[in-house]
Amino acid sequence: MIIEKMTFSDFECIKDILQTDFDEFWNSNILKSELENENSKYIVAKENNEIVGFAGIIITPVDIEITNIVTKKTNRKKGIGKLLLDKLIKMAKEINSESISLEVNENNSIAIHLYECYGFKKVGLRKKYYNGKDNAIIMTKVL
Numbered sequence: 001m002i003i004e005k006m007t008f009s010d011f012e013c014i015k016d017i018l019q020t021d022f023d024e025f026w027n028s029n030i031l032k033s034e035l036e037n038e039n040s041k042y043i044v045a046k047e048n049n050e051i052v053g054f055a056g057i058i059i060t061p062v063d064i065e066i067t068n069i070v071t072k073k074t075n076r077k078k079g080i081g082k083l084l085l086d087k088l089i090k091m092a093k094e095i096n097s098e099s100i101s102l103e104v105n106e107n108n109s110i111a112i113h114l115y116e117c118y119g120f121k122k123v124g125l126r127k128k129y130y131n132g133k134d135n136a137i138i139m140t141k142v143l
């Protein structure tokens with residue numbers, strides 16, 4: 001398994017299968033604009049040259065925010081999410097950020113468990129943040 005910077009060529013490889021094979025809540029337009037944003041940094045996990053996960057952060061004036069962590073559906077529960085999150089935390093430390101934060105759907109217990117494993121704490125709630133329905137939990141880790 002290798003974790004490396006996501007390139008536009010990586011994007012081309014996954015853009016057509018992003019919603020079916022990775023995450024139905026993200027589309028390729030969002031990912032493309034994230035890659036074009038100079039304040040964003042994206043990484044991919046590759047196994048035998050196949051992209052099996054990706055994740056990203058955005059640098060804001062306040063701190064570093066995790067925009068998404070996604071493991072390919074066929075490759076979940078093998079530790080890839082942990083590898084990606086570990087790398088994002090290292091990247092945030094290298095930028096000398098004091099904290100790293102994220103928003104997660106309160107029903108996404110798997111992702112919440114993953115973040116808690118790495119010391120993220122629930123610090124707030126955005127009501128009806130997702131589709132005007134589900135609440136978002138704000139989680140932060142002090143670095």
Ligand SMILES: CC(C)(COP(=O)(O)OP(=O)(O)OC[C@H]1O[C@@H](n2cnc3c(N)ncnc32)[C@H](O)[C@@H]1OP(=O)(O)O)[C@@H](O)C(=O)NCCC(=O)NCCS
Pocket residue numbers: 022023068069070071072075076077078079080081082083102103104105108110111113114117
């Ligand atoms: C959240 C996500 C990235 C986790 O990826 P993953 O590669 O499966 O995660 P890992 O294999 O590293 O597992 C991390 C932890 O979650 C647990 N876990 C993963 N999938 C699970 C499942 N389906 N049921 C129960 N626990 C699960 C693992 O057991 C592990 O915990 P443990 O070390 O205490 O056993 C993945 O489920 C995903 O891509 N979800 C869709 C996108 C998403 O919701 N991203 C988060 C946005 S905020």
